[in-house]
Amino acid sequence: MNDSTRREPVVAAAQLSLRDLSETDLPVAQRFSEQAGWPHRLSDWQSLTALGVGRVVMCDGEIASIGQIFTWDEQAASIGLLVSDETHRGGEAETLLLRDLLARAGARSVTVHAFGHWRHTVERFGFRESGSVLQYQGRPRPAPLIAIPAGTRLRPASRADEVLLCELDARANGVMRERLISAWLDQPIQAIVLDDEESGQGVQGFAFLRRFGRGAFIGPVVATNPQLARALIAHLCGMAAGKFLRLDAVEHHAAPMQAWFEGLGLTCVNRVPKMTLGSLPTGASDLHTFVVAAQALG
CATH class of the missing domain: 3.40.630.90 (Aminopeptidase)
Incomplete structure (x- = not known):
């Protein structure tokens, strides 16, 4: 492995940063959700994000991935509204996002409804299937x-x-x-x-x-x-x-x-x-x- 190959993950990681989700981010969140096939209106994003704390992963000044943590009581939390730009699905931005959201959950048990590539991502953090919903x-x-x-x-x-x-x-x-x-x-x-x-x-x-x-x-x-x-x-x-x-x-x-x-x-x-x-x-x-x-x- 040459030096340039070893440096690539370090450069990629340095491009990513985290911050809180703001109201002005919601039109971007809605655009990502439309790309993913979700029906969420802007008002749906507003009502759902008001119940928890949203986090955003930035890459080169652009939003790469978005997620939400809901801490309900001292024992339980949930994660949801996980959505990314198409170019970042399954990538390091989503891993960084989940790591941050789980840190905010503390010692609480955490649930998430996850399918597609998100299921494989959360399984890497130790999540296991405990049920399902039929849409x-x-x-x-x-x-x-x-x-x-x-x-x-x-x-x-x-x-x-x-x-x-x-x-x-x-x-x-x-x-x-x-x-x-x-x-x-x-x-x-x-x-x-x-x-x-x-x-x-x-x-x-x-x-x-x-x-x-x-x-x-x-x-x-x-x-x-x-x-x-x-x-x-x-x-x-x-x-x-x-x-x-x-x-x-x-x-x-x-x-x-x-x-x-x-x-x-x-x-x-x-x-x-x-x-x-x-x-x-x-x-x-x-x-x-x-x-x-x-x-x-x-």
């Missing part, structure tokens, strides 16, 4: 009503429900995400709660429908059982009938519901692994997340 999308037909137990009712959620919804989300996921629930309550097309008024068991589930990408997005959907999850999803599909709709369903819950989703007019277009570094947070045994809030949020 369903399409223009839903009006959904048949799903029977719910006597004494149970669907009602709109309000700001008065915020503390309760945060607690339910934490029970289902093992992670406290107050910033997320508060933000989603600020921007829903509809947020709904499933109340059990007669048995005294309280709220049995909740779900959000919000604007995203080419239309609308359902998520999260949290419920005590699949029947109630279907009732929540069917109600929101009815509100979005004829519009482009997407939801990211947790695979081990969604697999038995595949024919039902297809009957609604939604097609599974992708399977995205959930990758975890450290111990996966454990939720309650009687409450489950059937649809995630967003892949970008880990």
Whole structure:
């Protein structure tokens, strides 16, 4: 190996630098995401990045790679919105970015939904698959009503429900995400709660429908059982009938519901692994997340 060959990695590394993501970077982030085939609007980038800390890798004065770290509580964090210029995909810029984001997570367990070359990149840092989501999308037909137990009712959620919804989300996921629930309550097309008024068991589930990408997005959907999850999803599909709709369903819950989703007019277009570094947070045994809030949020 000659001297010039030995110097090349050093020169390449010296060209890279890190800084915080700023509002003025978001049009570039959106352009990168369009190159990657994402539907994110500028407003989607704005709402998602407001929940965490974004970092940017610069190369020769140009943005090479972008990512976000969300530190939810003292035990758990997630990484998302990982996107790069086409010329830097799979390169040193992405490795530098991930190293920086993981350092910011500290001792927390970290999750990320990663596919394609990003999966191979995070695996080099020790991430292992701990589940997956199935991305369903399409223009839903009006959904048949799903029977719910006597004494149970669907009602709109309000700001008065915020503390309760945060607690339910934490029970289902093992992670406290107050910033997320508060933000989603600020921007829903509809947020709904499933109340059990007669048995005294309280709220049995909740779900959000919000604007995203080419239309609308359902998520999260949290419920005590699949029947109630279907009732929540069917109600929101009815509100979005004829519009482009997407939801990211947790695979081990969604697999038995595949024919039902297809009957609604939604097609599974992708399977995205959930990758975890450290111990996966454990939720309650009687409450489950059937649809995630967003892949970008880990």
